Amino acid sequence: MTTTTGPSPSPEAVAEIEQPMRQARLPRWTPWASLAAALVVALLVTAPGGRSLGGVVAITAIAHLVLIGVLSAVREGSRRAKDRIVTALVTIAFGLAMIPLVSVVWTVVGNGLARFDTTFFTWSMRGVVGEGGGALHAIWGTIIVTLIAALISVPVGLLAAVYLVEYGAGSRLAKAITFLVDVMTGIPSIVAGLFVAALFVIVVGPGTKLGIMGSLALAVLMIPTVVRSTEEMLKLVPNDLREAAYALGVPKWRTITKVVLRTSVSGIATGITLAIARVAGETAPLLVTLGITTGTNFNPFDGRMATLPVYAYYQYTQPGVPAEAGVERAWTAALVLIILVMALNLVARLISRLFAPKVGR
Amino acid sequence: MSSTQTTRPDPGGDRAVIETGTKRAGDTVFRGTATGSGVLILLVLAAVAAFLVGEAVPAFTADPAEIEGERGLVAYVWPLLFGTVLAAVIALLVATPIAVGIALFISHYAPRRLAQGLGYLVDLLAAVPSIVYGIWGITVLSRWMIPVYGWLAEQLGFIPLFAGPASTTGRTILTAGLVLAVMILPIITALSRDVFLQTPRLHEEAALALGATRWEMVKYSVIPYGRSGVVSAAMLGLGRALGETMAVALVLSVSNVVTFNLVSSTNPSTIAANIALNFPEASGIDVNVLIASGLALFVITFLVNFAARWVVQRSGAKA
Numbered sequence: 247m248t249t250t251t252g253p254s255p256s257p258e259a260v261a262e263i264e265q266p267m268r269q270a271r272l273p274r275w276t277p278w279a280s281l282a283a284a285l286v287v288a289l290l291v292t293a294p295g296g297r298s299l300g301g302v303v304a305i306t307a308i309a310h311l312v313l314i315g316v317l318s319a320v321r322e323g324s325r326r327a328k329d330r331i332v333t334a335l336v337t338i339a340f341g342l343a344m345i346p347l348v349s350v351v352w353t354v355v356g357n358g359l360a361r362f363d364t365t366f367f368t369w370s371m372r373g374v375v376g377e378g379g380g381a382l383h384a385i386w387g388t389i390i391v392t393l394i395a396a397l398i399s400v401p402v403g404l405l406a407a408v409y410l411v412e413y414g415a416g417s418r419l420a421k422a423i424t425f426l427v428d429v430m431t432g433i434p435s436i437v438a439g440l441f442v443a444a445l446f447v448i449v450v451g452p453g454t455k456l457g458i459m460g461s462l463a464l465a466v467l468m469i470p471t472v473v474r475s476t477e478e479m480l481k482l483v484p485n486d487l488r489e490a491a492y493a494l495g496v497p498k499w500r501t502i503t504k505v506v507l508r509t510s511v512s513g514i515a516t517g518i519t520l521a522i523a524r525v526a527g528e529t530a531p532l533l534v535t536l537g538i539t540t541g542t543n544f545n546p547f548d549g550r551m552a553t554l555p556v557y558a559y560y561q562y563t564q565p566g567v568p569a570e571a572g573v574e575r576a577w578t579a580a581l582v583l584i585i586l587v588m589a590l591n592l593v594a595r596l597i598s599r600l601f602a603p604k605v606g607r
Numbered sequence: 608m609s610s611t612q613t614t615r616p617d618p619g620g621d622r623a624v625i626e627t628g629t630k631r632a633g634d635t636v637f638r639g640t641a642t643g644s645g646v647l648i649l650l651v652l653a654a655v656a657a658f659l660v661g662e663a664v665p666a667f668t669a670d671p672a673e674i675e676g677e678r679g680l681v682a683y684v685w686p687l688l689f690g691t692v693l694a695a696v697i698a699l700l701v702a703t704p705i706a707v708g709i710a711l712f713i714s715h716y717a718p719r720r721l722a723q724g725l726g727y728l729v730d731l732l733a734a735v736p737s738i739v740y741g742i743w744g745i746t747v748l749s750r751w752m753i754p755v756y757g758w759l760a761e762q763l764g765f766i767p768l769f770a771g772p773a774s775t776t777g778r779t780i781l782t783a784g785l786v787l788a789v790m791i792l793p794i795i796t797a798l799s800r801d802v803f804l805q806t807p808r809l810h811e812e813a814a815l816a817l818g819a820t821r822w823e824m825v826k827y828s829v830i831p832y833g834r835s836g837v838v839s840a841a842m843l844g845l846g847r848a849l850g851e852t853m854a855v856a857l858v859l860s861v862s863n864v865v866t867f868n869l870v871s872s873t874n875p876s877t878i879a880a881n882i883a884l885n886f887p888e889a890s891g892i893d894v895n896v897l898i899a900s901g902l903a904l905f906v907i908t909f910l911v912n913f914a915a916r917w918v919v920q921r922s923g924a925k926a
Contacts, residue, residue: 300751329820336716339708340725343796346789347732350743405644413641423645425916426652432843432912433655433905434850436879440901441655443886444662453890466655469648499637527736530852530879534886555738559853562742580739591734595727 270321277314277334284309307338351584358581361574371540371552377571381579383542384557388586390546391457391536391553392526395464400518402465403472404507410473411480412502424477430470438466439531446535455537457546460553463531468521475517479510512601516594523590527583529555554583655905663899665892673892684900686863690780690875691904694855695848697784697869702792703841709792710799710837715825726800733793741857744786749777749858752785756870767867774872778860781869783877786854791844798843802836803829835918842915846908849879856880878904 288305292298311334319327369380406423414420442463446454483506491501507514537550538560558579565572671679713726753775760773810828819827861876861884876884878900886897 298754325820325823329822332822332825333716336708336712339705340712340717340729342705343709343729343732343789343792346743346748347728347735349747350735350739353743353747354739402644402647405641406648409641409645413638414645419642419645423648425920426649428916429909429912430648430652432846432850432908432915434852434879434908436850436852436882437655437659437901437905437908440882440886440898441658444658444898445654447662447894448658452894466651469651473648497631497634499631499633502637523734527734527738529736529738530856530883533853533883537887555736555853558738558742559857562857576742580736580742583736584739587734587736588731591731 271326272318272321276317277330280314280317281306281310284313307341310334311338354577354581354584357574357577359578361578362581366575366578370542372542374540375566376568379571379575381552381554381557381575381582383539384552384554384579385582386542386544387457387536387551387553388526388555390544391460391464391532391551392522394458394461394546395468395525396518396522398461398465399468399472399521403469403521404476404514406469407473407476407480408502408507410477412498412506427470427473431474433467434530435463435467435528436530436534439463439534441466442531443534455535455550456548457536457543457551460532460536460551461546463535464525464528467528467531468525471521471524472518475520476510476514479513479517480506482513483509512597515601516598519590519594519597523587523594526590527555527587529559532556533559554579554586558583659898659902659905662895663902664895666895666899669892669895674896675893680896680899683896684878684903686865686875687878687881687900688903688907689865690859691849691877691879691907693867693875694780694784694787694859694877695845697781698787698791698848699841699845701785701788702795702844703837705788706792706795706840706844707799707837709796710803711825711829713796714800714803715821715829726797729793729796732789733797737790737851737853738857740786740790741854744782744854744858745778748786749779749782751777752779752782753777756781759870768869770868770871772872773870774860776860776872778858778874779870779872780859780874783855783858783874784869786858787848787851790851790854791848794847795837795840795844798840799833799837802833802840806832835921839915839918842911842918846911846915849911850904850908852879852883856883 284306285302287309288302291305292301311331314334315327315331318330322330365378366380367385368382369378370383371379371381372383406427410420410424414423442459445462446456446459487505487509488501491505492498496504532553533556536553536556538556539550539552543549543551558576561572561579562576565576666674666680669680671682674680674683709729713722713729717725753773756773756777756779759769763769806829810832811824814824814828815821855877856879859874859876859880860872861880862873863876864873865875866873882897882901885893889897
């Protein structure tokens with residue numbers, strides 16, 4: 247927290263200065279000791295009425311707060327006691343957030359491994375009743391729909407960001423676009439799905455369900471994310487680079503494509519990967535636009551397509567007979583989905599770490 | 608995310624100098640495409656609004672008897688709207704204090720070396736798809752909550768919120784709100800952390816030099832500086848909670864009533880969940896009704912996000 251500069255005073259001088267100001271402090275290990283004591287208290291309190299993990303953890307946290315507060319108030323005064331209580335509180339807040347993360351990963355991996363086999367990745371659901379069957383069709387569907395969404399939104403998002411930073415900076419149009427892009431990032435995903443559904447009801451006719459509709463809905467969700475991240479990256483490119491290119495007589499558009507975009511490519515790639523990761527797990531817009539099928543469909547312009555999130559949803563809510571088989575498939579689909587999204591996130595982090603630009607912050 | 612960067616070079620500022628030279632075809636084309644893409648985004652947003660309105664109009668003009676429940680559009684949408692806001696507000700009330708705590712933990716309390724890694728852990732929560740949260744909520748969280756609801760209904764039943772009778776499945780609006788809280792936690796944390804980290808170092812050091820404890824330093828320098836950032840982060844979280852679909856659709860056991868009873872088995876649905884549950888099988892006027900409810904959701908989230916961005920912009924200009 248604090249930084250010292252210059253030669254440090256001799257230990258004797260420090261001791262002399264600190265002597266009158268020294269306050270009673272608890273030893274450094276006190277918080278840990280308090281936590282251990284709180285755990286013992288919690289175990290004792292819950293012993294008669296049967297233990298549950300949640301109960302023990304909750305009582306431990308409360309006992310720790312009380313214990314450290316009282317100890318510190320007695321020995322160090324109320325100000326330090328408050329400080330210690332807040333420290334414990336924010337740590338507990340962090341621990342609290344870890345509970346769902348650990349629990350989600352634990353249950354999904356635990357339940358999903360049962361069907362994490364070759365059948366799951368080589369079979370579709372065509373003609374499958376009850377046990378067996380797989381999600382090959384849904385995996386293909388997710389890949390196709392997400393790729394088309396990326397093909398639509400990456401050029402649009404990239405060019406819009408180029409406009410915002412390189413051409414329109416400061417203009418009224420650019421300000422309006424920036425603001426609406428910000429607002430667009432908050433569009434509920436189901437509304438994007440409804441929009442595309444409404445569009446196709448008018449253009450093609452009611453009840454239309456096509457793969458391309460899902461892609462369009464995802465593109466609506468993806469464009470603002472791509473614009474925002476690309477814009478941030480383009481702004482980090484130092485102006486010197488642009489000026490150097492102009493001074494060499496390079497046209498502006500070649501400066502942008504060869505210098506500005508080239509410099510920020512790793513950041514842009516990171517942003518795009520994160521945007522793909524975000525839409526790959528979307529369920530709601532796909533549910534209302536492309537429905538579900540049992541067979542593999544490679545043509546996004548013809549008929550319904552299955553995708554992993556929607557597949558997981560229907561396998562869970564309409565598992566068929568016996569229900570366990572469907573529910574197990576749903577868990578495995580959820581596991582595959584989590585692995586896919588986490589992998590994309592990891593790739594994004596790797597890109598930004600390995601190819602980070604050597605300029606800027 | 609935040610737009611508080613102030614000392615940026617203005618890359619477009621040299622435009623005038625560059626473009627006085629001879630016009631190049633490449634430049635014109637590239638500039639046109641870039642501008643076109645920007646305008647396209649505006650058009651898409653306008654189209655979203657226009658098509659939703661266009662498809663919702665038949666629902667507004669339809670005979671009330673044709674609409675599900677046979678009491679007209681408003682009577683149909685009102686409980687949904689109520690449920691949407693209730694679930695989102697529960698999520699916000701639960702998530703905001705925890706998120707601020709986590710943000711402070713990562714920015715000012717955690718050991719420096721660990722802080723970034725811990726931040727990634729919280730970000731991972733955002734990477735879990737909503738359908739997974741839904742299935743987790745229905746199988747794990749609702750079961751955890753059954754004894755809690757029983758206890759609440761028994762001990763605190765005199766408060767209308769916990770009047771009971773307690774749900775035996777745990778699939779209540781409170782559970783849905785808690786799942787939403789988990790889902791919006793990462794976004795509020797990330798934005799709050801960013802503003803807390805931007806607190807001027809000198810403010811913090813001045814507080815410490817005056818003998819403040821770490822909490823006093825946070826209270827008097829970090830929190831006043833980050834307050835508007837936290838407010839807008841919470842509003843963005845609210846916007847996301849309002850529109851979140853699958854988790855609610857799976858977790859909630861629905862009976863379309865207006866009630867503040869958080870722990871019973873009769874719960875209002877939310878707009879988004881209702882659309883997800885009914886749209887795939889809907890036809891005729893029902894489609895228009897669902898789109899009309901989607902329009903209501905769009906307007907609400909638009910306003911919430913608009914307000915959040917407005918707060919950010921205002922505070923950004925001040926900083």
